[in-house]
Every structure is written in C-alpha cells, then in structure tokens.
Amino acid sequence: MLIQEHSRPGRRATAQAPLTTADHSTLPQALRRKQRAALPEVSEMQAVRHYTRLSQQNFSIDTHFYPLGSCTMKYNPRACNSLASLPGFLARHPAAPESHSQGIMACLHELQDMLKSVTGMHAVSLAPAAGAQGELAGVMMIRAYHDARGDHDRREMLVPDAAHGTNPASAIMAGFKVREVPTGRNGDVDIDALRAVVGPQTAGIMLTNPSTVGVFDRNIQAIAKTVHEAGGLLYYDGANLNAILGKVRPGDMGFDVIHMNLHKTFSTPHGGGGPGAGPVGVSKRLEPYLPIPLVEKDDDEGYHWLDEDDRPESIGRLTAFGGNMGILLRAYIYARLLGAEGMRRVSEFATLNANYLQARLRAAGFQLAYPERRASHEFIITLKKEAKDFGVNTMDVAKRLLDYGYHAPTTYFPLLVPECLLIEPTETEPKEALDGFVEAMIKIRAEAEQEPETVRQAPHSLPVRRLDDVRAARQLDVAWKPAEGLAESNI
C-alpha cells in the first residue's frame, strides 16, 4: 500500500508539516498550479506506521546477511552515525563562513589526507556525491589533461568487458568513444588484445583491480606500462578497494586517477540509493583539474576552501557546497576508528571470508567460474549445470535464498559468466553466517533436484511473491494516480 492510499482530505500531521497560511499573492498567475498537488494527507500516526511497516519488510545489513557482490554491504558501525549526528555537525549551515567551520573542515582535511595515504595518490577531492559522479569526474580530468596539452585526438577510452556498466557510460558522457578489451580465460585482461588496440588515439583505460570477476589482475604493471607508453592514463574504479585496503595502493600500481566509493569501502550507508560519496584521487600531473572545493590547511589562518580562483583549471563544481558532508563525516569517523592497522585487517578478513566461502561452496560441489584462481574479496560461481540439469536458473536460486533469510548475491553480473552469482561476504560477517549460507545453498540445490517447482516459485515467505519484472520493464509506469473520487476531492 502506498502512503497516498492512506490519504484523506484535511488530515494533518503537525510534526511533519506545520499548518501555516502562506501568502501567494506575489506569485504570477501563470506560475501557479491549476490544481492541488496530489500529496498524501495523513496523520502522524499513519505516517509512522506506514514507514515502520516498510522498514520491517526490508532486507538490510542490520537484519540479514547481504553478500551482494561488488557492493561491499558491510556493517555500518553505530558510532559513525551517532558522531556524525552531533548537533554541531547537523545544525551547521552549509553557507557558514570558514571561521565558523574549522571543526568540520579539519575533519574533511584529515579525510583527504587519510584517503591519499591509503590509496597512494598525490591529492584528493571529496566533492563527488556518488561513485558514478566520481567516475565522471575522473574521466573528465583525463580529458582536461589531454586537452590542456593540445592532445585533442585522444578520444578513445579502453574498458575491459568485465567492467561495471557505469564505466563506459561515464566515458561516453565525458565525450569519449569506448573500446572494449576482452578478458582472458584466467580472468586477467587479455594483454595481447590490449597491446593491439592502444595507440595515439588512446586517452586512457578504466580498470577495476581486483576486477569484477573477483581476481587480482597479475599483469597490472604490464598494463600500466603499455597504456602509459602509448600516452594514455590509467583510471582506477574503486569498486573493489575493500580487497586491497592497506595492502596494495592504486598509486603504486601506476594509476593516475581513482574514485573511491565511501559507501562501500568506508562503510557509509547504502540506503535508498543515496546519498553517496565518491571522492577522487589523482597523481601530480592531474592535480590542477580536481573538482572543487578542496580543503587546504594554512598554518596562520587555519583551514580554508580552495575554489575557482585557486584552481582555474578545475573541471569545476559537481555539487552545491562541499559534497555530502554527512556521508564524508561517517567515512572519516570509520577511518579514525580503524586506523592504518585496522584498514589492513579489513582487507585481510574480507579476503579470508571470501576464500573460506569459496572453498566451502566448491567442496559442496558448486562450480567456480575461475577455479584456478584465489578469490579476492568476492568470487563467482556459475549455476550453468544446475540450470541445465534441473531447469532451475540463477534467479530462481536467488529468490529462494530470500526464503532462507539471506539476501541474494549479485545475479547475472559480470555478463561474461553465464548463470552466475557474484558473492561478496565482506569482513564483518562471522563464520556462522558464512556456514549458514553454504547450508542454505546446499538445501536449495537439493530442492532444485527433488522439487524444482518450490525453487521456481520462490519466494514463499516474503510480503511479495515473484514480481513480473519483464512486464514492469516493458510497460513502465511509476506515476501514482489518485483513485476515482479521491482525485476530485483533492482539487
């Protein structure tokens, strides 16, 4: 039930919307609504019940194991939330002057430094408000760099076929043409194919390492050398940074620009599609193009913003004010709680959990996509055999997992492995949770063999059954329309 369906004319919730009489007399007639907006009119109690009920229907990291590959659904420590919610942070006006903002600017400056140090980059901007925006900022800086050198023919961005879909999308938005590079059978980028396509048209390459197939590309130095020698730059998609945090630094691998997903690696909430934070880090030659604002520390005057005047070559502003402050603060607190030693333990336990889970699933007879490779923080199994033998596909298994109390791993991604599940347990799960997941997988496979309809019709225990996602995509209609009669009374 939608909140609008609880609506009755005249119902109010003073806590949410104090009733005031606004003066519209100065608004030009042409700009005024002809009818009232179809907003829900509900009591406070109805609003509370509605959203509490929705929250109870939700699968979340606070309630369930959530091994959604490539998304790093780790636990979000309560300390990060409570400290970022201190009144001095919450009540600060975004336009408050620097002199009144030294505390929060000190936090942001330290966060810039910590991200620099853990990624091995020369400078960091916290401005991008999401991972995809960080990606766009990254490739825009690559473009700005080539353009500033008069190197206008470098218009081709190389993207491995295992990449996240956002990579080619970001490159195209920044005005590049995308060229795909194939992945070899062992999961590494096909280095010969790469050598064949680099040239004076190459602007750069966008890589995730470990890649989306869950393995660390062993040829990264050869890749960096090949692309750099051709005059291109290396972009690091931070999607899988959790696997190498505190162990290997993208800057040391030869990357020129990186974006980090603070909502993955640095444990800020993923809720509801945002808000996120996607800071970018760069090597020295790209520093002038970093998105603004940046926080700089001056020994005499304290912390201050660097803006258009300080950075005339910047690709510009991506958001109003300084980015998603609440998210940046949570990441800052998380990083402070961990310290450098804690960051190493994050990647150690993330990879230990993934390899334990991989070994147990393999022992249980599930087929690994890259059986000869060690997992990074995530790995892929393919249910090709189960689909063929039992007529039960990956989506059926994913839905059945919900019945057993596990959020499904990522399904059908990366695209190059058929019937795949991409599984990322993260470092915050105890061994019992991993064992429980393996037991559920074994049970589901037995069901697929003995009573396949049970799996094909899953989920059975959730508030909604299988949704018709094909029809939803073909006949997309997300606009709520008031029921007959209700519309009239709202006008």
Place this chain on the structure above:
Amino acid sequence: MSSIPSELKYTESHEWVKDNGDGTVTVGITDHAQDALGDLVFVELPEIGKQVAVKDACAVVESVKAASDIYSPLSGEVVGANDALDGAPETINEDAYGDGWIFQLKLSDPSQLDELMDAGGYEQLLADEG
C-alpha cells in the same frame, strides 16, 4: 540445444547474417543469444543511412538481466531496421531468425561474408563456450 539454421552465417558475438543475394544482408541475434539474455524489454535500432564497419556497436538489446550491444558483422550502410520491434521486443525471443530480425546492411565489401562462421563453426563455438 538451441536452433542454428544451416543457411545462415554467424559471428562470435552471436549475431546471425542472412545473405539476401542482392548485395544486402539481414542481421539478428541467434536463438542462443536470446535465450541467454532472457526476456527482452527494449531494442535500440540503428539509423537508416548510417555507415558501419565490422564489429562497430550499432544496436542495443536490453533484457531484465542486461543491456547488450549488437555488433555489425560486416561493413556497409544500414538500409533497413525492423521498426516492428519497437513496442514488441519479445518478437526476438519468439522468432529470433524470422520476424525478430534487427537490421539490414548494404555491403561495401561482399567478400567479408566469407570470413563469417557457418552453422557448423557456430555450433562448435557454443560447444566450446558451454
């Protein structure tokens, strides 16, 4: 086992090509490809008159699982696009080799046809990938 008509030619990226015998070809995706993608929900067709080279991405098919580029198997000019797929992308799932065709090309180099796989070669490719 998916169907692989013997009179067609095939690419490694799972397009089929029908030689119309008049310097033009019709292109679609194979039965195996539509089956792997699942129910299609959207097709983006190439523009008529567009010049394409071998392996250029020139159309897109989207299912609930994924969006996939369709690559031009040959070089030439786009002379036809299957407008009937607009609003009925499921036609590709139902009849991949017939009503589910995607576009037509006027070839700039008909000898390229010889470089494509025949049905036997494509069957072998699927077996290797299997």
